[in-house]
Amino acid sequence: MNLDELYRETILDHNQTPRNRRELENPTKTVGLLNPTCGDQIKLDLQLDHGKVTDVGFTGDGCSISMASASMMTEAIKGKSIEEALDLARHFKAFLTGTPSPVELGDLEALQGVSQFPSRVKCATLAHNALEKALMESEPTDR
Ligand code: FES
Numbered sequence: 758m759n760l761d762e763l764y765r766e767t768i769l770d771h772n773q774t775p776r777n778r779r780e781l782e783n784p785t786k787t788v789g790l791l792n793p794t795c796g797d798q799i800k801l802d803l804q805l806d807h808g809k810v811t812d813v814g815f816t817g818d819g820c821s822i823s824m825a826s827a828s829m830m831t832e833a834i835k836g837k838s839i840e841e842a843l844d845l846a847r848h849f850k851a852f853l854t855g856t857p858s859p860v861e862l863g864d865l866e867a868l869q870g871v872s873q874f875p876s877r878v879k880c881a882t883l884a885h886n887a888l889e890k891a892l893m894e895s896e897p898t899d900r
Pocket of ligand 1 (some may be wrong): 873
């Protein structure tokens with residue numbers, strides 16, 4: 758299996774078995790975000806405790822890229838500090854414009870091919886934009 762095939766398999770796997778696709782019962786922070794180019798939406802629930810993301814869930818409807826990216830992102834940030842989660846979102850977005858990431862992106866690396874399709878970059882970054890919005894708005898007491 759070459760790298761392209763591996764990446765395709767990874768994206769397919771997250772589509773077929775999305776991780777953390779659920780609402781949290783009592784989230785610390787909830788953010789909804791719309792992709793204005795297509796009207797698809799995502800809702801992200803975060804549980805924050807002592808400056809860490811202790812749980813995360815997402816719901817919404819979108820294309821396979823947006824949903825796979827959300828699934829990968831939720832896996833990558835669980836247990837991370839708020840700053841680390843923000844760093845991941847920022848570096849992933851830069852990665853999609855061709856900048857190598859200094860932080861481990863995990864399965865998100867499988868989305869690197871999206872960088873060749875500028876119209877799909879908004880799909881791949883929808884969940885990450887929601888994450889940034891949620892964390893930037895989080896209360897100082899959550900940090
Ligand atoms: Fe709507 Fe991708 S086409 S999020």
